[in-house]
Every structure is written in C-alpha cells, then in structure tokens.
Amino acid sequence: MPLNNHVILITGAGGGLGGTAALALxxxxxxxxxLDKLIPKLEAVYDRIVAANAPEPIMYPFxxxxxxxxxxxxxxxxxxDKYGSLQGLLHSAVEFSHFTPVSQTSTKDWGQAISVNLNAPFLLCRVLLPLLQKSTHASIVFTSDSSARAAPAYSGAYGVSKIALEGFAKILAEELEATSTIRVNTLIPGPVDSPLRKRAYPAEDKTRLPAMESLASAYLYLLGPQSIGITGQTVDARTFHL
Incomplete structure (x- = not known):
C-alpha cells in the first residue's frame, strides 16, 4: 500500500475524473x-471507496x-486540526457548460468558469501550502485539457482558464523547486468516457474512448512516491507509461 499515511484532498471529487482518482488512490x-458542492455525488464516491475496503474518506461539501x-x-x-499535514492536492473540479462564441458569453458564465477553474486552484494552493510543506514529500496536481494550448474557437472562459492554469502550475513549480519538497505537475487526461466529455461532445461515439479508470496509473504516479523529484512537468495520459 504505497500511499499509506498519505492524506490527499481532491476537488471535484463527486465528478467523473475526481471520483475515479479518489477510488484509485x-x-x-x-x-x-x-471536496465537492453536491452532497449526493460525494456520498456515491464515499460508498464506492468504503465498498472497496479502502480507508474511510472524509466528505467536505464546498x-x-x-x-x-x-x-x-x-x-x-x-x-x-485533523491531520496536521497534507501529502497531496488534486485539482479535478471543472466548470464547463458548452462551447460558446465569445460574443455570446455572459458575464456570469465567464466569472463562474474563471472562479472554479482558475481562482479556486490559486486560493486552495495558497491556504494549503503550509500543510503541504509539513510533509517530507508532497504533490500538487492540476488537471488541464489536451486542446488548451491550441486555444480553439468557442472554448471561451473554459479554454482561457486552462491556458492560464498551465502557466500558474509552471510558475508555482519553479517557485517551490528550490525551497521545498513539494512537486507541482499537470495532468492532461485526454479524451476519455467521462461526464464532461459527454456534455462537450454529445454526438461522439463514446465506445471508442478509453474508460476513466484508464487514468488510475497516472494519478498513482503523480500523487505517489514514484514521481518524487519530478516537478514542473505536463503528463499526457495518452502517452503516459510507467
């Protein structure tokens, strides 16, 4: 059990990828x-973890x-107060409704996406860094998108936030590399059969996509001891091999 005594906080833990990561870890x-705002989804992931005879998780509606x-x-x-330190932080929460031209994007939708996809990771990192720094080794993992660097049309606030998030991850990794043992990396899940993918591409044949569980090894690598010393990197799950 390589992650014994590891405390890992996962945002968007009630979602497809967040829940998959939570169970695998x-x-x-x-x-x-x-961590998620929807209690029924938190409870569903909680039940899956308990049913797997894994350590009982903590639900934190937020x-x-x-x-x-x-x-x-x-x-x-x-x-x-409860744990004293933190060994992992996985930013898996995402705000995406649909592809929209910038000219038709409302201020509310723009603000919501930036708040969840960019501001929240910044705030969480800032308040949780002292707990991560108390660990011998700790890992922060951001979740980006395979299309982020291409800046495709109609990706709107979601696209902008992912581009900025990758930049933030690089900046944070460089700041922490010389002063702490916290590693900071970004995961690009690639196209998988997730709820977000279904919402973004409803007409796509999802049977051709990898299952969300195929990402388990990438999560275990980035948040486990095998990635100690690796920081400032972007890991693409489509080409990832241990």
Missing part, C-alpha cells in the same frame, strides 16, 4: 478528503465558486 491506502476567502481559510484550518 484510496485503494492504495490513501486517506482521501472528498462550493468553490461561492466560497469566500474565509471559507478557504477555514477549510485549511480544519484539515490542519
């Missing part, structure tokens, strides 16, 4: 903090877009 002994700075600070304080 928990099966390797990790204590998972499930609205990344609606929370203020004090809410983030309270989250960090509660995690610190």
């Amino acid at each position: 928990a099966k390797q002994g990790a204590q998972i903090i499930l 609205d990344l877009a609606g929370a203020n700075e004090n809410d983030y600070l309270e989250l960090a304080e509660r995690v610190g």
Whole structure:
C-alpha cells in the first residue's frame, strides 16, 4: 500500500475524473478528503471507496465558486486540526457548460468558469501550502485539457482558464523547486468516457474512448512516491507509461 499515511484532498471529487482518482488512490491506502458542492455525488464516491475496503474518506461539501476567502481559510484550518499535514492536492473540479462564441458569453458564465477553474486552484494552493510543506514529500496536481494550448474557437472562459492554469502550475513549480519538497505537475487526461466529455461532445461515439479508470496509473504516479523529484512537468495520459 504505497500511499499509506498519505492524506490527499481532491476537488471535484463527486465528478467523473475526481471520483475515479479518489477510488484509485484510496485503494492504495490513501486517506482521501472528498471536496465537492453536491452532497449526493460525494456520498456515491464515499460508498464506492468504503465498498472497496479502502480507508474511510472524509466528505467536505464546498462550493468553490461561492466560497469566500474565509471559507478557504477555514477549510485549511480544519484539515490542519485533523491531520496536521497534507501529502497531496488534486485539482479535478471543472466548470464547463458548452462551447460558446465569445460574443455570446455572459458575464456570469465567464466569472463562474474563471472562479472554479482558475481562482479556486490559486486560493486552495495558497491556504494549503503550509500543510503541504509539513510533509517530507508532497504533490500538487492540476488537471488541464489536451486542446488548451491550441486555444480553439468557442472554448471561451473554459479554454482561457486552462491556458492560464498551465502557466500558474509552471510558475508555482519553479517557485517551490528550490525551497521545498513539494512537486507541482499537470495532468492532461485526454479524451476519455467521462461526464464532461459527454456534455462537450454529445454526438461522439463514446465506445471508442478509453474508460476513466484508464487514468488510475497516472494519478498513482503523480500523487505517489514514484514521481518524487519530478516537478514542473505536463503528463499526457495518452502517452503516459510507467
């Protein structure tokens, strides 16, 4: 159980990729903090982890877009009080509704996407860094998109936020490389049969896509001991091999 004594917080843990990561990591002994705004989805992932005889996770209902700075600070304080330190932080939450021309994007939709996809990862990193720094080794993993660097038309605030998120990950990795043992990397899941993919491409034949569970080895690598010393990298799951 390579992740025994690892406490890992996962945002969007009630979603497809977040839930997949939570189960894969928990099966390797990790204590998972499930963070999501939808309690029924949190409960479903919780039940899957318990049914797998993995360490019982913690559910933490949290609205990344609606929370203020004090809410983030309270989250960090509660995690610190219960665990003392943190060994992993996986940013898996995502806000995407549909492809839209910039000219038709509402201010509300733009703000919501930027809040969840970019501002929330920044705030979480800032408040949780002290707990991550208490670990001998810790890992921060961001989730990007295979099309981010291409900046395709109609990707709107989602596309902008992913481009910015990759830049933020690089900056944070460089800042921490010389002063701590926290590694910072970005995962590109690629096209998989996920709820987000179904929403973005409803007419696509999903039987041709890999299952979400195919990402388990990438999550275990990035958040486990095998990636110690690897930082500032972008891992594409489509070409990833241990």
